[in-house]
Amino acid sequence: xxxxxxxxxxxxxxxxxxxxxxxxxxxxxxxxxxxxxxxxxxxxxxxxxxxxxxxxxxxxxxxxxxxxxxxxxxxxxxxxxxxxxxxxxxxxxxxxxxxxxxxxxxxxxxxxxxxx
Numbered sequence: 001x002x003x004x005x006x007x008x009x010x011x012x013x014x015x016x017x018x019x020x021x022x023x024x025x026x027x028x029x030x031x032x033x034x035x036x037x038x039x040x041x042x043x044x045x046x047x048x049x050x051x052x053x054x055x056x057x058x059x060x061x062x063x064x065x066x067x068x069x070x071x072x073x074x075x076x077x078x079x080x081x082x083x084x085x086x087x088x089x090x091x092x093x094x095x096x097x098x099x100x101x102x103x104x105x106x107x108x109x110x111x112x113x114x115x116x
Contacts, residue, residue, distance in 0.1 A: 004031045005049075012043045017100035024049060052098040059094060073098035 004023035009031075011019035021034045038044035052073035060067045074090035091101045 004028060008047045008049050009034055009038055010045050010047065011038070011041075012045065019044075020100055022049065022100070054096070054098075057092075070094070070096045072096055075101045 004026070007023040009021040009023070014020070021031065023031055026034070038046075054071040054073050056069055057072050058067040058069055072092040072094070073096075074092040077089040077091070078085065079087040079089055093099070093101065
């Protein structure tokens with residue numbers, strides 16, 4: 001409980017980031033309630049919060065001919081085919097903000113980059 005600012009609580013099953021509680025973005029009482037519920041259920045993990053690293057990316061807006069650059073904080077997901085590395089999927093906010101990235105949760109844009 002004492003290290004809320006440096007922790008993230010994640011349920012083992014979930015979707016859209018709705019089961020993720022970021023300690024530094026949560027009031028102490030809410031954090032304690034979430035931790036107690038997670039401990040009771042026994043199906044969550046606690047991870048260290050890591051400050052997002054940004055990456056400069058050229059973007060193209062709809063209806064605009066020239067690209068612009070923005071610093072994005074991507075969430076990276078490795079791609080495997082046949083058990084072998086095959087690329088990386090990166091999701092991010094197109095406006096450069098960071099946080100829980102989930103297209104289905106309505107909290108991010110549908111931007112993605114796939115590097116193969």
